[in-house]
Amino acid sequence: MKNSVEIDEYLEALWHMKEDAKTSITELKAEIGDNFSKEIFYECLNDNLAAVSDDDKTVTLTTKGEERARRIIRAHRLAERLLFDVMGMSKNIEEGACEFEHMVTPALVDSICTMLGHPKESPQGLPIPPGECCENATTTIESSVIHLTELEIGQTARVAYVNCRKDHELHRLNGLQIRPGVYIKLHQTYPSFVIECEGSNIALDDEIANNICVWREKKYMSKTNDAVKKRSIFGRGIGIFKKCRNVN
């Protein structure tokens, strides 16, 4: 299959159009820009990746095309997250991600996704299509970014990012200085999560705690031994309560 990179771009454009509820071919031309080539467009149709309506006005992804577009978008947006969160880049993310999306295998994408703690949104706030790894939500490889809920009591970690569905939750957390880059210490997990952040103690429910993703850092993890001993006294309490710490 030649022109595979170009075809990917057309599928990506069609996916963006789908997110914006656009379907017309003119809009596809606008999305692609000056480089619009009929040849590649026809190739998409021939490969049964996209379908044109009877009146030749609208174009949509086929099931096969959608599956492929989804993979590309997923790789692209995860790449953006990776560059933004891990590499700390704030410029040229788009270019880097564009290169990236064509190179990675699905398995590698899943690994990155797991490492990042299955993020739900790209840095621009666009949804990342979930992969198999997210649906199973299994931590098959030792991830560097973990949910706050997976931290042990007494451990300190740096916040990687906060996955909040609602804006006001984000503002609220931000007001309490829970934001990417700050260190937080987990004090208690039951009956509520209690963390220490910038000198103040904050109680959170499980859902919010699960939405806060932190870096697992070696130098802070080493304090664990000390913390584990303490755990039997403080925090989680007696054994019967352990099972209540349901992390979804």
Next chain:
Amino acid sequence: MKETLGSAEKSHSHQMPLAPVAAELPTPRKVSQKVIVTGLPNSGKSQIFNNLTGEYSIVANYPLSTVCVKQGQFRMGDEQYEVYDTPGLYCLFIHSEDELVVRDLIFQEKPDVLLLCIDANLLKQSLALAADLIELQIPMVIAINAIDETARKGLWIDSATLSQITGVPVVESIAIKGIGTNKLKSAIQKARVGSLSIHYGDIMTRGISTVESLLPEALPYKHKTSMLALLNDPFLDNYLIDNVPEEQLQKIQDTVDEIQDYFKGNLARTINHKRAEWVDSVTEKIIRRQVAFAGRVSETIARMCRSVVFGVPILMGIIVITYFLVVNVADWLSKRLDAILWAPVQEYLNALIPYPFWNEFFIGQYGVLTLGVAGAILTVLPILSVYFILYNILEDVGYIPNLSVLSRRVFDKIGLSGASIMPMVLGFGCKTMATLTAKTLTSPKERYITTFLIAFALPCAPQIGLNMSLLGKVGITAFIITFSVLATIEAVTGLILNKIIKEDDKNCFIQALPAIRMPNLKAVIKKTYYRLFWFLEEALPAFMYAAIAMFTLDKTGLLKASKVFLQPVVERFMGLPTEMVDALILVIARREAAASVIIKMSENGHLNYVQSIVAVVLTTMFVPCMAHIGIIVKQQGWKSTVFMVFTMTITSVIIAGILNKLLLLFF
């Protein structure tokens, strides 16, 4: 804006008439300068307000202790200053209605000075708010509070540098001890508009100035308004609709859409990020660290209070101690007062007033002095004093918010997310205040359930004190049974309401926990004094009117008639003596008045073990007090309130009846 402004309007009576800002005339020479005290929740605003004005606004070591705007004055030189104490604010981008009160107040009153209280323990969090407020371009003063606590932690805050960076006067203070008040007063005279070196980037700056140019000339705080508009602040829409011509409004919307589109919904994150960078850089410049180990003890105590293993026994311990102090000390106090103060007065008056009618009017069973004055001062006041001292110590220590950590999962089961815990926990203090804080809940379902549960079987501070004292007369088991019954009723009611009302968006639970501190004896005594003073101020007239009403009912024979009429319910169904009818009528006027009658009944041996329990359960649930009903009406509307009160009254009688039958099986 009407609805949102309404909330601010209710909170204080000295409201300026609402006029569209654009149409306002140039202000005449000011009579006095307006100062609005603002800051994060629990940052010492009320304490600073009290220090400045000499008024008293309840101070407690937990967030949400101020729910209404309070007003006071002070003089400095030739200037008269009008000071407003406000509820806590996290940022000007609003999450809940109680924060909206503060923003509305600022936008309406257009203060001459903003006084920002910063809790030195929460420096970064406070600086984020400072950044937000500086952008309003109002002359500002920063008061750094609780510096003694940070000093103990080994942190020194360089206030001179902070003043240099922000361009506004910064004053250090220890508000609880009243240190720094005079400096603060003179700083208020020198308040200046701050400057902020945050660059949001060209695109956003352009967007802000575009929106700014579209806003009417006379509108205040155009810069901030534009920023909030760009962020799509949900509470701003009505304000803009009221103050901006329609064609401009469309243009503003277009600009907002354009900028939002550019940032792909990531605008809030970007702004927060820029602000966070500023906060970090400022903190770095103004914090000096020193190694110190103090604060460990307080941290350990706080952790113990929150853990299941220690927290539950600690809670039990506190309850038991309170119980014994209330029952024994208050009882002793009450008896002493009765013997020293009341007995001679009663004897003297008895001899002085020969006419039977007037004799009865003053010192008869339903006399103004017997039921009104003596009931309030001799029976209720001692119990409340002891209880309030203990409760105020807990408040001052900062214990109460920790309960929210312990009880969250229980609340989860009855359909309440963590956000409703604090209002419920505060309900053990004052149900009226607690209902006001329930305003912070964004989900209507949770707000309804919380309001209902607070109003129903949850005893408020005076109720707990009085119930303890009353049940203490028949033994601690009665106390345990009663409070278990009340807890069960609350749980079952919660479960039922959770099933009936359909699900909607859940609130999240993010609760800042205050640092545990040693109680300040002076502050506790002062607070107890004010709480008792307010109680007497409110309750004494109510007690006396209630006494007059009872006297009239008695003299006209209506009381007897109602006793005969209610006898089957009261005596047969609930197993209580018909005298309880007096108490039930008094409940409507004032709960404490009813309690004083029941306590008297118990002292005279008219109530046995089972009857005491039934009487307490009944009066705890029976009709909420007047002030409380008023607040429920404001929040839930008339229809809902009538339904609530009706349901509660009927249910309380039914439950009391069933409880009576059940208890008779065992005792």
